[in-house]
Amino acid sequence: xxxxxxxxxxxxxxxxxxxxxxxxxxxxxxxxxxxxxxxxxxxxxxxxxxxxxxxxxxxxxxxxxxxxxxxxxxxxxxxxxxxxxxxxxxx
Amino acid sequence: xxxxxxxxxxxxxxxxxxxxxxxxxxxxxxxxxxxxxxxxxxxxxxxxxxxxxxxxxxxxxxxxxxxxxxxxxxxxxxxxxxxxxxxxxxxxxxxxxxxxxxxxxxxxxxxxxxxxxxxxxxxxxxxxxxxxxxxxxxxxxxxxxxxxxxxxx
Numbered sequence: 001x002x003x004x005x006x007x008x009x010x011x012x013x014x015x016x017x018x019x020x021x022x023x024x025x026x027x028x029x030x031x032x033x034x035x036x037x038x039x040x041x042x043x044x045x046x047x048x049x050x051x052x053x054x055x056x057x058x059x060x061x062x063x064x065x066x067x068x069x070x071x072x073x074x075x076x077x078x079x080x081x082x083x084x085x086x087x088x089x090x091x
Numbered sequence: 092x093x094x095x096x097x098x099x100x101x102x103x104x105x106x107x108x109x110x111x112x113x114x115x116x117x118x119x120x121x122x123x124x125x126x127x128x129x130x131x132x133x134x135x136x137x138x139x140x141x142x143x144x145x146x147x148x149x150x151x152x153x154x155x156x157x158x159x160x161x162x163x164x165x166x167x168x169x170x171x172x173x174x175x176x177x178x179x180x181x182x183x184x185x186x187x188x189x190x191x192x193x194x195x196x197x198x199x200x201x202x203x204x205x206x207x208x209x210x211x212x213x214x215x216x217x218x219x220x221x222x223x224x225x226x227x228x229x230x231x232x233x234x235x236x237x238x239x240x241x242x243x244x
Contacts, residue, residue, distance in 0.1 A: 041113075042113070042160055043109060043110075043113050043117070043156060044113070046117065046125070046128075046129060046175075047113075047116075047117050047120070047125075048123070050117075050121045050124060050125060050128070050213075053124075062172060062174045063172050065172050065174050065175075066170050066171060066172045066173070067169075067170050068170045078214060085236075
């Protein structure tokens with residue numbers, strides 16, 4: 001993972017801690033672990049999406065509003081990379 | 092016994108439970124971005140926004156979110172992109188809720204020969220619940236249904 005990727009990974013985990021409402025600790029969960037199986041609800045994924053948009057100054061287009069976009073830390077990371085999110089957007 | 096079982100529909104059901112408090116929290120935290128991204132203008136109006144108190148609109152909105160999710164379960168969309176606005180929960184003239192599908196949701200329903208969407212909403216305390224149903228037709232909707240007794244609709 002690049003420095004940008006590492007920063008993004010950390011920021012994603014922080015957002016999941018705050019908004020994911022999962023019983024599992026997002027700080028230690030595997031990057032490829034299924035977040036929905038880990039307990040993230042559909043409504044929580046909306047909050048996660050909005051927080052990601054705020055943090056990385058991006059907007060998820062309708063075409064990306066699919067379950068797989070938010071199903072793991074790795075998938076979210078990849079989606080953010082696709083949207084051009086960088087660590088500059090992380091406070 | 093029915094003479095032509097291939098033309099009979101199968102009932103699909105979906106149900107979803109939603110915490111009202113989560114909807115309130117999201118509305119406070121993300122404000123208009125949350126409301127406009129998830130709900131249509133009609134849904135916000137039907138729920139009593141912006142005039143009613145949060146105690147009044149929050150459970151209605153939570154029930155509508157549960158309604159969308161229940162319909163999405165009926166659609167079995169797997170990993171298809173499905174914006175929340177594509178499934179609209181409307182309050183009808185007599186107060187009963189209905190479902191309006193547009194965009195990808197309408198295409199999914201058509202592709203799977205789903206029709207007759209019905210929804211029921213309820214809320215109590217911090218929880219809202221919705222159940223949705225639709226008919227899945229193996230043959231084209233509206234096709235003749237044969238009975239052994241000779242009746243043809």
